[in-house]
Amino acid sequence: MTTITYTSREEIEVHKFSALATVGIPLLAIFFQVYVSSRFSFLKLFDIPLLVTIFFAVSRRNQLAGMLTGCAIGLTQDAMTHLPIGIYGIAKTIIGFGASSIGVKVDVENPGSRFLMVFFFTFLHDALYFIVRRQLLAIPSDWRTLHEAGAALANGLLAVVLFALLDRTKKR
Amino acid sequence: MLLGLLMAQVIVLASQVRRPVASTGESMSLVRLWIVEIFVPAEKAFNSVGDGISSVWHNYIDLRHVRAQNHDLQEQVDRLRLEQVSLAEDAGQARRLQALLAFKEKFISQTVAAQVIGTSGSEHSHLLYIDKGSGDGIKPDMPVITPKGIVGKIAKVFPGTSQVLEINDATAGAGVMLERTRLRGVLHGTPSGIPEILHVMVDEKIEPGDAVVSSGGDQIYPRGLPIGVVSTTTPDPEGGPFMVVKVKPAADLERVEEVLVITKVIDKSPEAPEGPRALRAADILAQRLPTVVPRAPAKGEEPPPTSVLYAKKPASTTAALGAPKSSSSQTGTPSAASAQTPKPKPAVKPAETENVTPKPAQVEPTPPQPVLQQTTPVTDQPTLETPR
Numbered sequence: 203m204t205t206i207t208y209t210s211r212e213e214i215e216v217h218k219f220s221a222l223a224t225v226g227i228p229l230l231a232i233f234f235q236v237y238v239s240s241r242f243s244f245l246k247l248f249d250i251p252l253l254v255t256i257f258f259a260v261s262r263r264n265q266l267a268g269m270l271t272g273c274a275i276g277l278t279q280d281a282m283t284h285l286p287i288g289i290y291g292i293a294k295t296i297i298g299f300g301a302s303s304i305g306v307k308v309d310v311e312n313p314g315s316r317f318l319m320v321f322f323f324t325f326l327h328d329a330l331y332f333i334v335r336r337q338l339l340a341i342p343s344d345w346r347t348l349h350e351a352g353a354a355l356a357n358g359l360l361a362v363v364l365f366a367l368l369d370r371t372k373k374r
Numbered sequence: 375m376l377l378g379l380l381m382a383q384v385i386v387l388a389s390q391v392r393r394p395v396a397s398t399g400e401s402m403s404l405v406r407l408w409i410v411e412i413f414v415p416a417e418k419a420f421n422s423v424g425d426g427i428s429s430v431w432h433n434y435i436d437l438r439h440v441r442a443q444n445h446d447l448q449e450q451v452d453r454l455r456l457e458q459v460s461l462a463e464d465a466g467q468a469r470r471l472q473a474l475l476a477f478k479e480k481f482i483s484q485t486v487a488a489q490v491i492g493t494s495g496s497e498h499s500h501l502l503y504i505d506k507g508s509g510d511g512i513k514p515d516m517p518v519i520t521p522k523g524i525v526g527k528i529a530k531v532f533p534g535t536s537q538v539l540e541i542n543d544a545t546a547g548a549g550v551m552l553e554r555t556r557l558r559g560v561l562h563g564t565p566s567g568i569p570e571i572l573h574v575m576v577d578e579k580i581e582p583g584d585a586v587v588s589s590g591g592d593q594i595y596p597r598g599l600p601i602g603v604v605s606t607t608t609p610d611p612e613g614g615p616f617m618v619v620k621v622k623p624a625a626d627l628e629r630v631e632e633v634l635v636i637t638k639v640i641d642k643s644p645e646a647p648e649g650p651r652a653l654r655a656a657d658i659l660a661q662r663l664p665t666v667v668p669r670a671p672a673k674g675e676e677p678p679p680t681s682v683l684y685a686k687k688p689a690s691t692t693a694a695l696g697a698p699k700s701s702s703s704q705t706g707t708p709s710a711a712s713a714q715t716p717k718p719k720p721a722v723k724p725a726e727t728e729n730v731t732p733k734p735a736q737v738e739p740t741p742p743q744p745v746l747q748q749t750t751p752v753t754d755q756p757t758l759e760t761p762r
Binding site for chain 2: 229232233235236237239240243246247277278279281282283284285287290331335341342343344346353
């Protein structure tokens with residue numbers, strides 16, 4: 203039986219996904235975000251495309267793949283807003299890179315580590331979004347620390363459940 | 375790697391290429407156009423399925439308490455009818471005054487009903503997608519409302535859908551007016567989604583609950599549409615001479631399902647209301663002057679002008695105004711009996727009575743009634759509320 207440790211890069215399992223899952227899951231996540239949140243506005247607190255970005259990045263453990271996944275999902279999300287295309291794109295590209303880098307070094311199968319990782323990345327994503335929007339584009343923005351912390355907490359909890367479901371789409 | 379690079383190049387290319395939308399002439403990013411066109415059909419499909427299920431539920435299953443509700447609604451209708459009567463009086467008076475002043479007003483003449491099919495999905499972008507696009511006559515900057523109040527304006531138009539920028543978005547704004555104090559200002563959305571009125575001096579008397587309506591100054595929203603109510607007023611946190619007036623939107627922007635897009639607004643001078651009118655000074659004078667009953671027009675002859683309106687009524691006939699009309703007078707055809715009536719004589723100058731609908735004399739013997747109200751259209755001369 204193979205024992206996987208967290209210290210050796212070569213021993214960490216790299217997962218692959220079918221083309222359908224690679225394209226379909228991000229599209230489904232964005233569709234859910236734009237459609238369901240029109241019925242239940244509190245769901246805007248969650249960022250399901252971000253969770254999908256993190257999941258694919260840490261599962262593939264490939265920085266280029268993580269970046270491209272984050273970029274594609276972010277740009278698609280940008281296109282659904284009225285703001286310039288690229289704000290979510292930049293934020294999610296960086297998150298994709300960071301998550302894939304972390305995935306190489308840390309156990310990302312454990313629910314606890316998943317929660318902490320998503321909590322941290324959600325906070326970072328919102329901070330990046332805020333910086334790009336306010337500093338680069340000068341669009342009025344507020345940084346509400348408590349609100350962002352609450353959103354990070356909610357996304358962390360959702361990630362534990364969602365990642366468990368998405369694990370089933372991994373190729374064995 | 376190669377695919378990734380190609381993909382990146384295509385995205386960069388597409389983000390720079392802009393395609394004009396045929397109906398609006400506005401340029402549109404290809405990336406945005408493609409992505410919206412991918413998601414909108416799915417949203418519409420889900421929406422129609424959801425509506426179908428909802429319709430089955432509402433039309434067949436959830437019909438309990440309908441009788442009681444109907445009874446309550448009937449009572450409400452009765453109550454509203456009473457209110458309507460008093461409001462109609464006020465409105466009539468306002469229209470008469472506006473007509474006197476040649477006041478021009480913008481009237482909503484055409485709207486398109488649309489259903490909300492999605493949002494931006496982001497907390498940072500208060501945006502709705504509706505199921506009507508350029509094919510339905512929607513254009514950028516058209517106002518979007520609900521019966522409760524303003525929702526926002528059209529931001530971008532696609533062939534089958536449109537983006538609605540809500541008034542509470544940080545990039546949105548509107549010209550507003552406080553209904554009670556008539557104070558004008560500019561409403562701006564905020565990142566938190568609570569719109570504020572900017573640049574209001576601290577010494578202005580504004581109270582929570584004051585109604586805020588559109589002022590029409592922005593050339594987008596017609597004047598007088600409800601926007602919301604003042605929720606709080608706080609002094610400027612930076613100690614400036616202004617205060618922050620937060621507004622609670624009248625329309626529930628978090629739960630909008632159906633909206634109306636105002637596609638046509640016309641400038642129109644309000645007309646004085648039809649129907650009963652106040653007595654004019656000339657009428658009173660005419661009643662005091664000795665007059666004869668007007669002559670009924672012979673066959674093929676035009677009826678006499680307006681003298682009948684001001685003729686003193688003989689005891690045997692009712693000379694027109696305020697009295698119940700006979701069938702012949704309603705159709706304007708003089709009856710045989712009317713031909714036997716004495717010839718009329720104008721009691722007032724023609725200039726005072728031009729444009730008045732000619733009316734033949736009525737001969738049915740009815741008890742004399744006081745002439746208090748006119749039932750036929752008259753000129754737009756100023757009326758006097760109190761006779762001199």
